[in-house]
Amino acid sequence: MKILVCVSNVPDTTTKIKLSGDMHSVDLANVQWIINPWDELALTRALELKEASEGKIEKVTVMLVGAKSAEPTMRKALAIGADDAVRVDAEPLDAYFVAGQIAGAIKDENYDLVFCGIESSDYNGSAMGSMLSEFMNIPSVSSVSKVEMDDDQIVVNREIAGGFEVVVPELPFVAIVQKGITKEPRIPSMRGIMMARKKPLKVVEASGLEALTEFVKYEPPQPKAACKMIDADNVAELVDLLHNEAKII
Amino acid sequence: MNFEFTEEQIMIRQAARDFAKKLEADVIERDTKAEFPTQHVKELSELGFMGMTVDPEYGGGGMDTISYVLAIEEISKVDSSISVIMSVNNSLVCWGIEKFGNAAQKEKYLPDLANGERIGAFLLSEPEAGSDATSQRTTAEDKGDYYLMNGTKNWITNANCGSVYLVIAQTHPEKKHHGINVFIVDKDTPGISLGPHEDKMGMRSSDTHSVMFTDVKVPAENRIGEDGFGFKFAMKVLEVGRIGIAAQALGIAGGAYERALQYSKERKAFGKLLADHQALAFKLADMYVKIENARNLCLKAAWLKDNDKPFGLTSAMAKQYAADIAMEVTTEAVQIHGGYGYVKEYHVERLMREAKLTQIYEGTSEVQKIVISRTILKD
Incomplete structure (x- = not known):
């Protein structure tokens, strides 16, 4: 049996996201990259x-769609214990593109x-897994919180x-x-490193598939309005403000 | 000149950081109860940190000294009781056996020490010979097939959890320090007994005892090197040990600084954040500069060792400077925290207690200055 694990290269979850002046890109200088949690x-x-x-399980392969700059993330996956890694050499444009590239790259590999x-903790699209199963024409099970092996069967919750x-x-x-399938992520050992x-770590060419979505621009959330404190005894002022200033009652 | 870390060094630093994060949950409790971190040391071994610098031929990680500094620094930001266990095992015991032991000694001891199956201890200090290592009173009388060992060793880290002892003892008192030998001694050899667990000011969950030797028969083949090599061995091994302790002091300072920085961005006084008070912002600036200087010294010492260049002077400078600034930085971190800094919950008082030991063990700051001054005055 062979297992494939699809991984994304994402900014560290504590990164302070800065947008470029024209709101068309994220400033990626000084970002630390990690394996999507x-x-x-x-x-x-x-x-x-x-x-x-x-x-019974002979091999665990990791696959990533991304540029060469994502290779440290793949080597970390190898250090954690994956047996080999495959990188599709293309920027991961959207979920459809990534799913299509992975499906294309593994069509002759027979992963079980x-x-x-x-x-993924960057764009949180939650779409790639289902799309991949469609491309591969195989079933998918979402929101999996437990995976066990029972003889030759895989049992999932x-x-x-x-x-x-x-x-x-x-x-x-x-x-x-999702979270729960294991206690905590494994830390690579010195031997693993x-x-x-x-x-x-194999690099394969991307197929000619095109992305289905077009990126328009980023918009940051509205800044939080200042909080106005009103004395608990002063209900009349609260009602007045809600009615005349906030205009919600 | 290149100040960039390799991808592998960054990965090791992150692995140490991830491991250290797990120590936070029970570090205060273990410190209070002076409880040995059995489970954490097991994980430390499984991750390969206990023998990370040992040659892969003997089951070690084969990592360079720079990686070792990064790992010790990260772990010490949280818990130096753990990093001292790792430092003694790696830089004193494993390195000493690997560098100076014969093939049989390496094959017998290194694999178990590298994978953490067994833990090593370095027995040099005595009740009346600490930094003054030439005045050894523990004797190892040459009896032909074996040496008969008698005496007492003090302040021994890993004395109880460890089972491979590197013991420094006097064989030829008339030859003074040229008569000293070093032996690998298995702890279960008859005649070895331990004093009570030392109730220390800091690094309370590392295990420190005195060790008594009464007519202990040590097989002759357990002597490392030529007859009389022991003092030189101890000095060489301590040169490496200093890099580990310097990195530990650096980590303690860094851990206190990071907490003080965070706190000063959250806590308000007189209507503004602590960070906006220049008196405190300048403290943070001073801490940052000192830490950066200490880091550069540690990494330079590590780089020299990795490149087979003499590193004794630099490791002494790194150890003295990092230990002294760790004391200063942790004291200021407590000051920035005010009353909160004086209670256990905020960690900085513990880091301050831990910092103190780095100025004392593996050669006090004063001994480092002897090493430094003698070296610079020699020319």
Whole structure:
């Protein structure tokens, strides 16, 4: 059995996002890049499954659509424990583009299980996993909070309102995972970092697919209005302000 | 000249930072109870930090000294009880055996030390010989097949959790420091006993004891190097150890500075943020400059070692300067926090207590100045 984990290269979650003056781009100078946190959890779980599988899972591959500058993120994934990595050499334009590129790159690889994080922490589109399963013409299960291996089956818990359902999808399928699938992301060990030097990182050309969305501009949220404190005894003033100033009653 | 870290060094620093984040949850409790961090040390071993500089041939991480400085710095920002366990194991014990041990000694001890299966301790200080390491009273009498060891060692980090002891002892008292030897001693050898756990001011959850040797038979093959090599061994090993302790002091200073910086951006006094009071902003500026200077010294010492250049003078400077500024920076961090800085919840008082030890162990600041002054006056 082979597992593919799709990873995105995203700004560190504590980054202060600065927009360019014309609001058309994000200022990426001095940004520290990390593996998308949901993808990192997916990778950790994939490795746990492999280690517990007594050889049934032979390989965990990570795949990323991105420029060469994203390779440190891929090497970190290799240091964490992935066996090999594949980078599709293209800027990740939108979810459709990324899903199409991944599907194209793996069509001859026969992965049994494909992990995607439920969203990426940069644009939070939550679309790539489902699109990938459509491109591959295989099932997908979203909001997955638990993945276990039972003989040759993969059993997943899918979060639903008020509880979860247990699903045993036919292989291959795409598992779109959220928090809970593992305790915490794995920290790369010194040995892992050393081994990552020698693990294969393959670069493949992008296909001619085009993005479906067009980027227009960024708009920051309205700044929070100043808070006006009114004495608890002064209800009349509150009503007056809500009526005449805020005009909401 | 290049001030850029490699991608691998950045990855190691981040791994250490992620590990250190997990220490925060129970660091205050462990400090209060002086509780040994068994679980954290297990994880530290699994991640390979306990033998990160050891040659991969012996199961180590094969990382350079710069990476080692970065890892120790990050861990020490949160908990120096953990980083001292790691520092003693890496730079004193593993490096000493790897550099000066024979093939059989390396094969027997290094793999277990590198993967944390066993932990090492370095037994030099005595009740009446701390920084004055030439006055060793512990004796190792040459009996042919074995040495008969008697005496007491003091302030031994990892004395209880550790099981591989590097013991410095006098074999030929008439030859003074040329008669000193160093031995690898297994802790379970009959005749070894431990004093009580020292109730320390800081680094309280690292395990420190005195160790008594009563007619302990140490096999002759456990002596490292030629007869009389022990003093030179100790001096060489401490040159490396100083880089680790300098990095630890740097981390302690950095941890206190980061907390003070954060606090000064949140807390208001007299209608404005602490950071907007020039008196406090200038304190932060001074702290920042000192930390940057200490970091440059630490990294230079590490770079010299990685490039096989003499590093003794620089590691002494790094250790003395980083330890002294750690004391200054942590004291100012407590000052910036005011009353909150004086209570445990805000961490800076603990960092201040930890800083004090870096001025004392592995050669006091005064001993470092002896090393520095003798070196610069020699020419």
